[in-house]
Amino acid sequence: MLGPLGQQMGRETKRLTARTVATLTTPGRHADGGNLYLSISANGGRRWIFLYRWGGKQLEMGLGSARDVSLARARELADSARAQLAEGVSPLSLRRAEQVVPTFGEAADALVDDIAPGFRNAKHIEQWRMTLKEYAASLRDKSVADIATDDVLAVLKPLWATKQETASRLRGRIERVLDAAKAKGLRTGENPARWRGHLDALLPKRQKLQRGHHAAMPYADVPAFVKRLRALKGATALALEFLILTAARTGEVRGATWAEIDLEAKVWTVPASRMKAGKVHRVPLTAVMLDALERAKNLQPDPGRDKFIFPGGRRGQPLSVMALDMQLRRLEVDVTVHGFRSSFRDWAGEETSFPREVAEAALAHAVGDATERAYRRADALEKRRQMMEAWMRFVEGGGGANVVSLRAAAEG
Structure with a gap:
């Protein structure tokens, strides 16, 4: 029975034990007595609460997580709250008056x-x-x-x-x-x-998630889009251009460092720790990619200041994980960053005769079963270099008449 100030009257207190608190798993409120409860949520969250009535309403005051607050400490906090009730003060109102509630x-x-x-x-x-x-x-x-x-x-x-x-x-x-x-x-x-x-x-029913689908730009539109990017001249636009030229993933480009670039060999080596498949990936660098890197260096007032090729606003940090997506949004382009990999793959499949495994290797995809992959331990770097050179000419030339010469180059 609750008294006029919400204190629990005539009820057994200290029903719980430390062992009970540690082993209870049933969702719901488990009373210790004296308005103190151990509340266990459906997902297993456990916290102490103090329940009382004030102004005709039942109020709940949290006393902390059961992981951090012991049973003995929870009882002390409940004793303090009951003392406040006895003095005609709402514990919640007093707490709010004493603490600054964060935003x-x-x-x-x-x-x-x-x-x-x-x-x-x-x-x-x-x-x-x-x-x-x-x-x-x-x-x-x-x-x-x-x-x-x-x-x-x-x-x-x-x-x-x-x-x-x-x-x-x-x-x-x-x-x-x-x-x-x-x-x-x-x-x-x-x-x-x-x-x-x-x-x-209150919200429409969620649609089933279609995994693996990323809205892609038709490859014929990519050359014109790259020209738009170059007109912006910012670090984010340049990173997006480099991503399109290399057919790399967002994380690979965001985390790219100058130490990964071998200008003499014209190769960008992405370490296994930064690759989705956990394997080292080498990217052959074309003249246009090298030009993009030179422009990236010119954008940095002090090239030795940051290890990242495309640094973010904070020193020592790469571009934000959403920077490239936001760039597309500002340009009002209804595609995803990841979709440019599909644009490249569609171009390679429809406009060239490069073998499928070469195109898949450029995307750092595993091809075939384990036995087949065992016979393809080389990463076909030079073949991929020819393909990336062809992709560069397509992007630079705007498509169209390039197609015939690309097919010839691939078959040759």
């Missing part, structure tokens, strides 16, 4: 810093940072305690129609930030970013 942006940045050590791939943590800064920009200056369903929908709806997978990941990350804020006692109530039983009723 959503501050809470998001703190969470990413906390979970960063758990990511094996630096790209993933960079994606967390980018999405919570770029896509959730309208939330960042709001108090994390005040984020409501309408705020979350305002962020998700513009993305939901065109980039549903991105929007879904963003929703999950917003939910994680708000859950962390609640665990720290910075929020109360249900999470406005939760999906089941909430946003699933």
Whole structure:
């Protein structure tokens, strides 16, 4: 029974034991008595909460994660909250008056810093940072305690129609930030970013994810697009041009360093640690690629300042993981960066007679079964050099009449 100030009256207290707390897995609220509960979520999250009534409403105050706060400490915090109730003070109101509630942006940045050590791939943590800064920009200056369903929908709806997978990941990350804020006692109530039983009723049903599909530019349009890029003369546009010329992946170009370039041999060697397949990949450098590298060097006031060929705004850091995507968006081109690899592959298959395995090797794709690959341990560098020279002439010449000569070069 609850007294007039919400204190638990006539109920057994200290029902839980340290062993029980450590072994309980059943989702729900498990009472210790005296308004203190161990709350276990459906996904296994465990935290202490203090429940009480105030002004006719039941309120919930977080007392911290069960991983960090022991049962004894949780009881001390509950004792303090009950004492405040006895004095006619709402524990939540007192806490809010005493602490500065961070903005959503501050809470998001703190969470990413906390979970960063758990990511094996630096790209993933960079994606967390980018999405919570770029896509959730309208939330960042709001108090994390005040984020409501309408705020979350305002962020998700513009993305939901065109980039549903991105929007879904963003929703999950917003939910994680708000859950962390609640665990720290910075929020109360249900999470406005939760999906089941909430946003699933307010947003269109998610389409099935079509893996492996990346919107690509028709290869005939690539020469004109490269000319547009060159007119911009910025580092991001230059990186995108280099990516198109080399048919490399975004991460390979973003992380490219001057030490990987052998100007004498005209080869760019990407180490295994930066390759998707975990194998060293050599890229033959054509005259136009070398010219792009020279332009990249000229863009750096102090060429020895940064190891990266395409450095980002922060010293010692490469371009942002979304920089190339944002460049395409600014140019209002409805394709993906990864799609340029498909443009190259379509060109090689339809406009030249270079063998399939040479084109696949240029893309650092494995060809055939394990036995077949064992007989192809060489990376066909010189054959690929001929193909990249042909690709260079196509991009520079704008297609058209180039096709016949390319076929002849390939067959010769």
